Amino acid sequence: MCGIWAIFGHDVDSITYCDDSFCKIRHRGPDAWRLQFDNRIKEACIGFVRLTIVDSIWGMQPMILHEFPHLTLVCNGELYNFGRLGEEFGIKYETRCDVESVTQLFARGGIKHAVSNLDGVFGFVLIDSKNRKVYAARDPYGVRPLFRFEAKGTGLLGFSSEGKGLIGLKRLVKDKLKNGFCDKWSLKQFPPGHFVEYDILSDGKVKLVKEERYYTIGSRPIFRPFVSYTDLKNDVHANIRLLLTEAVRKRLMSERRIGCLLSGGLDSSLIAALLMKLAKEEGLEYKIQTFAVGMGTSPDIVAARQVAKHIGSDHHEVIFTEETVKDVLDNVIYHLETCDITTIRASVGMYILSEYIKQKTDSTVIFSGEGSDELSQGYIYFRKAPTLEAGNEESLRLLNDIYLYDGLRADRTTSAHSLELRVPFLDLQFSSYYLSLPAEMRQPIDGVEKHLLRSAFSGIDLLPNNILWRHKEAFSDGVASVKKSLFEVIQDIIDPFVTQEQLDNASKLFPHITPTTKESYYYRMIFEKHFPGQAPNLTPYFWMPKWTNVKDPSARFLDDYKPEE
Secondary structure (H helix, E strand, O other), X not given: OOEEEXXXXXXXXXOHHHHHOHHHHHHHOEOEXXXXXXXXXXXXXXXXXXXXXXXOOOOOOOEOOOOOOOEEEEEEEEEOOHHHHHHHHOOOOOOOXXXXXXXXXXXXXXXXXXXXXXXXXXXXXXXXXXXXXXXXEEOOOOOOOOEEEEEOOOOEEEEEOOHHHOHHHHHHHHHHOOOOOXXXXXXXXXXXXXXXXXXXXXXXXXXXXXXXXXOOOOOOOOOOOOOOHHHOOOOHXXXXXXXXXXXXXXXXXXXXXXXXXXXXXXXXXHHHHHHHHHHHHHOOOOOOEEEEEEOOOOHHHHHHHHHHHHHOOEEEEEEOOHHHHHHHHHHHHHHHOOOOHHHHHHHHHHHHHHHHHHHHOOEEEEEOOOOHHHHXXXXXXXXXXXXXXXXXXXXXXXXXXXXXXXXXXXXXXXXXXXXXEEOXXXXXXXXXXXXXXXXXXXXXXXXXXXXXXXXXXXXXXXXXXXXXXXXOOOOOOOOOOOOOOHHHHHHXXXXXXXXXXXXXXXXXXXXXXXXXXXXXXHHXXXXXXXXXXXXXXXXXXXXXXXXXXXXXXXXXXXXXXXXXX
């Protein structure tokens, strides 16, 4: 996990604007930083902040190779097949840094050839000074973030790992427009699974050449897989176990200590158990640390404790209070860069836990179970899907938008504390195989969500049986209590800060996804403080369960939700 930043189309004669732009992503890379001006392209400035994970000596960026001195790369990514790519394409790497494979592949076959052969997560910007081109791309699920700032009519273009690294560029737009400030700029997430190509014109301005999707969710990736498809059997359960295990194994690539978030639910428990098993097989010299968070004896704390004992991890519990929530809430919204209700609620515990990991331990690479609910129809409301096709379509929709919600939450709460997140459930080979299975196998069965995933790991003693079949908790309920959910704690905290009059006039001030409760109004106020007017771009809609008439996104309000006693 690192942070990248670049602007084009501006005559860079000073770095004064970096105070409120580039410097705002420093938390993504506390180990080193570099700001580079390209004297071959006067109107280009490239920045990089580094969290050292692989190749502490030669892995600094912007990266310019001796073999290809006209190519400059900044990349936030982990490319798990860079060794295999070297063998396959005869690459002689200059460094031991995995992201070098981006430049090497591009030089051999262009941008589409490069991104299509990468097995990993990434957001990058590549400058070809010889041909005066700028390229950018993002991994298929958007696990690694990438934002784009464009100002029509000015030729100004910016990229950053977080939106806060670009919002300050609106001052440059004001300077460029002769008639004063005008809303001719946009700040949006760069779409996952896409690449883009720009020309750098003679006057330094940029011009869009093309933007293209290179990967469709569910399709078989073209890169050489870690598990040969000829090795897969007719046993679906065995294939699921094999592919998820290998998805975890390839993500062990790290020179820093590895840990795992552990809620005690199915997804994080599976990843933690597989991680412990593989760490022993691979001979890691330390014991894997697992981390649980909750309020008092919350269901998650109790379940995670049982899992940790079963798998033998070095387990840590973080207990927080209502006062803790009050202290971090505004910071959570700032780092998330969204005003989505569900995302903010679900981020509080993860933000608190990440802060603990950073301050109290030496684990830096953190595994997590994100992506499983979207992939395996794990949300409770999938029980009400009217047809098999409707359930499948909803699963695909959630996966395509995960970068706006759960994926965003996972990245931003960990990166705020300089941690790198890894999510095996969103492995391309594993997820494409899972989605290729018949829809009737992937739907909830007998009222049990993720029945196929649970069944695949049943009977092998990887997890206690009650954990393997533990029901899905509502958003934020697991870290709090049955009597009082976390969102109710939050509502009590913010109630004094929003008046009924403000809420009554919310539609005039916020016509897009208008807040209807004091809680959502407060979230929007904090969001607008840092990202004024950007809600339509950064939060296109509120995350809500389908096939139900509930007005609150918490699963606690669904008819068939049964909290743990």
